[in-house]
Amino acid sequence: MTRLLTIIGARPQFIKASVVSKAIQEMEGIEEILLHTGQHFDANMSKVFFEQLGIPKPNVQLDIHGGPHGVMTGRMLAEIEEVIQAEKPDRVMVYGDTNSTLAGALAAAKLHVPVAHVEAGLRSFNMRMPEEINRILTDQISDLLFCPTETAISNLQREGFTHKPMRILQVGDVMQDAALFFAERTATPVGLDFSENFILTTLHRAENTDDLQRLTSIVNALNHVHQHVAPIVLPLHPRTRGAIEKAGLSLDVTVIDPVGYFEMIWLLNHCGLVLTDSGGVQKEAFFFGKACVTLRDQTEWVELINVGANELVGAEQERIVQAAERHFGRDVKDSHQLYGGGKAAERIVQTLVDA
Known part of the structure; x- marks a missing residue:
């Protein structure tokens, strides 16, 4: 039984985790422990997503939000380290490029716990973006790099990752999984008095x-x-x-x-x-x-x-x-299956079980 600690903290991560956690629940051989750092603390930015998406209540709920990047990331690093030592996971999984992502990956790597990075290989090539720093560093200390696109694979290859001791896999994008799965479960936003042409x-x-x-x-x-x-x-x-x-x-x-x-x-x-x-x-x-x-x-x-x-x-x-x-008004078509066709979560979880 693989014991997996999943670390999330921000809105996009809640959405990604919803479909991956669902796939984990349907797969034998893996147990997930969910840690929410608290990075998005507003009810409309956090709690509502757990309720709507059916994400299990976090096993561990931190309360770390606000303040400069260094302060936030440092507090997360210290508290996540304590959780890893207490829970003793076989692997830590992080999503995307937030401070929660970097803190979780760094805490795990320092304790010699393998790290899986979902959305690895993305690059904006703008080092003024905190997210760019987070994603680059997280890729460097992860051993499973789950890439959403061919472009992400190419980025890692150019950076020499093919000569490093990690696995690079193109699995598709879990955001597409979520979009397809939840497409029928919509709700009109409160306070909106028109329904089209906006x-x-x-x-x-x-x-x-x-x-x-x-x-x-x-x-x-x-x-x-x-x-x-x-x-x-x-x-x-x-x-x-x-x-x-x-x-x-x-x-x-x-x-x-x-x-x-x-x-x-x-x-x-x-x-x-x-x-x-x-x-x-x-x-x-x-x-x-x-x-x-x-x-x-x-x-x-x-x-x-x-x-x-x-x-x-x-x-x-x-x-x-x-x-x-x-x-305005122009439709676009997904004629190239750019993001994996909605099977990314399944591929990720199967890899975690086999790893």
Whole structure:
């Protein structure tokens, strides 16, 4: 019996873990211990996802959130280390690129516990992103690298991973598993009084919210698009709300509170375009057949750029507006099976059992 400690802490990780944990429950030979670091602590960002997605209640619940990256990661590292020593797992599994990801992987590696990294090999090539640092370091100390795409495999090969003592496997993307599994379980977000012909927007990356010039340009672009292209619906992250207020800016769009995953699926199903700086939402737009305009200078999901499903526009107001005008109402097709066809969780769990 393989004893697996899974470490999660942020919204995208809850979604990924929901389908992998389900696959674990259906597979003999593996026992999962779930640790939630507390990185996303708002009820709409954390608790609601566990309730909606049917994720088992965490076996271990930490309460670590807020503060600078170093403080948060350091606290997580210390407390996760204690949990590993107490639970004695055969392996630790981490998802994505958050502070929870790095802290979990580093704590395990220091204690000589093997690490599996789901979403390995992703690169934006922007070292100003905390997520880029987290994912690079996590890959270096993991022995099972579960890659979602051919691009991720190529990134690792260029970095010399084929000569290192770890296994690199292209398993597909568990986010597609989740999108397909939960597609029918949607809910209309509270506070929304129209159901179509809108643009779904998310905004939370530090590179945008912590840079006054970029934030101002994006807010001005969103206001213009809302008035002249199509209404914008923006589930507003608490941190982004604070940054906008601190900057003295005014959002003239439809702002709603953060939503659960089923409400997000509803928004993706009914919108005519996605504007985002989120890595996960870029893919979710593709899973639901919607064009995406990404408010960043780089993306980890270059295959979406290559097939014309996504356009990078950075933070320049005119480019954002023009892209919104071009892409609003345009459907996209997954004609290349870019993300594994919804079988990623099954492949991951089988590998864990066989390892």
